[in-house]
Amino acid sequence: MSNPESFLKRIEQLYSTLKPRPEKFSESVYPKEEVARDLTMLSTYQQSPEYQRGEERSDSVLLEKTFIHLSEVDDWFQEEDRFGDDENEDYESIVAIPSSEVDDTFGHIDVIGTIRNADTDYERMHFAIDLTYNTDSEKLRKKFSWLHLHGLKDNAPKGVSEFGDIITDRGFDGRQHKRTRPLRNIFRRGLKVPGFASAKYYEDTNNTWDPAHDKGRIDVMPRLVVGYSPELAEILAQGPPDESIARKYGMGEYEKRMNDFNTAKTRAKWCALNECAEQASAIHFMIDNLPESKTESMDKDELESARKQAAAMDKYFSGALEQARKKAVEDPQEQEAMDYAERDEVRNEIQLRTGFTFIDPYLKKKESVSSSQPGGSDEQKIA
Numbered sequence: 001m002s003n004p005e006s007f008l009k010r011i012e013q014l015y016s017t018l019k020p021r022p023e024k025f026s027e028s029v030y031p032k033e034e035v036a037r038d039l040t041m042l043s044t045y046q047q048s049p050e051y052q053r054g055e056e057r058s059d060s061v062l063l064e065k066t067f068i069h070l071s072e073v074d075d076w077f078q079e080e081d082r083f084g085d086d087e088n089e090d091y092e093s094i095v096a097i098p099s100s101e102v103d104d105t106f107g108h109i110d111v112i113g114t115i116r117n118a119d120t121d122y123e124r125m126h127f128a129i130d131l132t133y134n135t136d137s138e139k140l141r142k143k144f145s146w147l148h149l150h151g152l153k154d155n156a157p158k159g160v161s162e163f164g165d166i167i168t169d170r171g172f173d174g175r176q177h178k179r180t181r182p183l184r185n186i187f188r189r190g191l192k193v194p195g196f197a198s199a200k201y202y203e204d205t206n207n208t209w210d211p212a213h214d215k216g217r218i219d220v221m222p223r224l225v226v227g228y229s230p231e232l233a234e235i236l237a238q239g240p241p242d243e244s245i246a247r248k249y250g251m252g253e254y255e256k257r258m259n260d261f262n263t264a265k266t267r268a269k270w271c272a273l274n275e276c277a278e279q280a281s282a283i284h285f286m287i288d289n290l291p292e293s294k295t296e297s298m299d300k301d302e303l304e305s306a307r308k309q310a311a312a313m314d315k316y317f318s319g320a321l322e323q324a325r326k327k328a329v330e331d332p333q334e335q336e337a338m339d340y341a342e343r344d345e346v347r348n349e350i351q352l353r354t355g356f357t358f359i360d361p362y363l364k365k366k367e368s369v370s371s372s373q374p375g376g377s378d379e380q381k382i383a
Contacts (some may be wrong), residue, residue, distance in 0.1 A: 001333035018027040018068075020100040020203040029216045030118055037161040037237040038200070039100050039251040041180055044166050045071070045105060048179040063131040063142045064110045066236040067098045067226065067272070071113070077267045077276075077320040081146050081327070095212065100201035106163040106182075108146045109197050109223060113202075114212040119316040124212050125221070125309055132227040137353075143225050144357040149190040150198035150219060156187035162200075190220075191298055193290070195283040196306055197223035220306050222313050224279045225353075227346040228271040235264040266333060270324070275350050282358035284314040289362040 022042075026035040070076065070093060075256045080117035096113045104108055109128035115123045130143055132203050152162045185192060199218045204211035240261045246254035287303075287310045293308060341347055 008334060018205045019098045020201050021143045021203060022100055022201045024203070025201055025216070034161075036368065037159070038163060039172065041161045041163050042102050043165065044178050045180045048177060055131050061134065062073075062100055062157050063227075063233055063236075066233075066268075067129065068098065068111055069096035070236070071096055072267070074265060074269065076272055076318070078323040078327075079117070079320075081323050085116065088118070088122060090116060091137075094123070095206055096129075097204070099199055102163070102202075103199045106198055107199060108143065111335050112199060112202065112218070112221075115316060116212075117316070118321060120312045121137050122314075124255075125196040125312055126218055127221050127309075127313055128223040129327055130223065130225045132225060132350075133230045133233045133346055134227070137349065140349050140353050144194055145157040145191045145224075146197075147185065147190065147194060148196035148198060148220060148223075149185065149188040149192060149218065150200070151189045152183075153187055153189055156183070159375050162188060184201070188301070193286070193294065195223060195279075195286060195310075196220050208231070210298060220302055222280065222283055222306075222309055222310070225350055226272050226275050227350055228268045229344050229346050231269050232264045232344075235260055236268060237278065263337070265334070267340045267344070270334075270337045271344050271347045273317075273321045273324055274341050275347060275354075277317040277340060279353055279354050279358070280310070280317040282354050284310040286358040286362050295351060319361055 022035055022039055026032040037134055077094060083091055083093075092115070094113055094115050096111050099109045099112055101109065107128075108130055110131045111129040113127050113129060114124055115127075116122055132140070132143065133142060150162070152160075156162075157165075160183060162183060164180050166178055167181050168176055168178050170176060190198065198220060200216075202218050203215045204213060220339070224234075238261075240255040245252075245257060287307050324334070328338050344371050
């Protein structure tokens with residue numbers, strides 16, 4: 001390999017060209033005053049003590065870059081096996097692009113994926129990914145608790161950003177600091193349940209001539225938390241070794257590093273497969289079992305869209321996991337990675353939080369309704 005360039009550098013260059021820039025939406029999509037307010041919010045937040053103390057911020061960017069690259073190139077979701085022979089001209093393989101800084105910061109999404117295949121009835125559908133390697137239970141709880149919100153209601157205060165306002169108070173160092181404060185939920189639209197997200201500054205920078213969605217807002221899409229251990233994240237961020245490693249340290253070291261990288265890739269894939277399938281299924285369960293007290297105040301079209309997307313994502317990710325398991329039967333490396341995913345600390349925390357957030361509250365509701373039916377059996381109560 002002549003004049004080798006690091007894996008991370010290559011991904012970084014691609015990533016920078018794909019990340020939407022909110023200032024490019026001024027006038028063409030949103031009034032310039034509105035975009036300016038959002039960017040002021042972003043700038044203020046990035047200068048706040050909370051942002052400066054962020055432990056995961058810089059390293060999580062590495063996860064975004066590697067996820068976007070590997071989920072497509074390494075076919076993490078088994079599209080080649082499942083849809084490779086699909087002759088329908090509307091079929092499109094998965095595309096993942098980074099979110100804008102505004103949507104990343106205030107919408108809590110790192111990546112937006114788009115799929116179009118038999119599982120979606122050839123309709124383009126989007127999903128949001130929030131990447132992490134954090135095992136802290138409280139921080140993961142917050143990741144799962146973000147509610148779906150977007151835009152402003154008519155009764156919202158005039159002249160504010162939909163993402164909040166700016167206040168001045170005294171920081172830990174005793175000095176006056178500006179910081180951001182989220183706008184109250186009563187002033188914002190949305191389903192206001194976890195498991196879904198909205199993106200305000202979406203632009204299909206990967207395909208400008210036939211964009212997956214109009215430039216601007218994606219009102220509602222499922223939101224999945226994906227992660228794996230810090231050790232895997234670090235290996236993936238370093239990328240595969242180049243030939244200079246062999247020249248400097250010998251072929252033995254080169255082969256060891258290449259094996260470590262390939263193992264990390266496969267393990268990360270299995271973590272993502274399990275997490276996406278489990279959450280998509282759980283979100284599908286939740287949205288289909290919301291009590292009337294929640295749904296009666298929701299926009300009916302938005303709720304119907306969420307239900308449709310949740311069902312399609314459940315089918316897509318569950319099918320991907322099932323196909324991967326079939327292939328793993330005759331592949332020792334895949335079996336090892338599949339077994340690893342069962343014990344990865346981040347994956348296990350995500351699995352635990354998935355049940356707490358999307359299953360437990362609504363399973364109890366379903367059991368209660370079933371038990372009130374005449375002749376309801378124990379089996380029916382938990383179906």
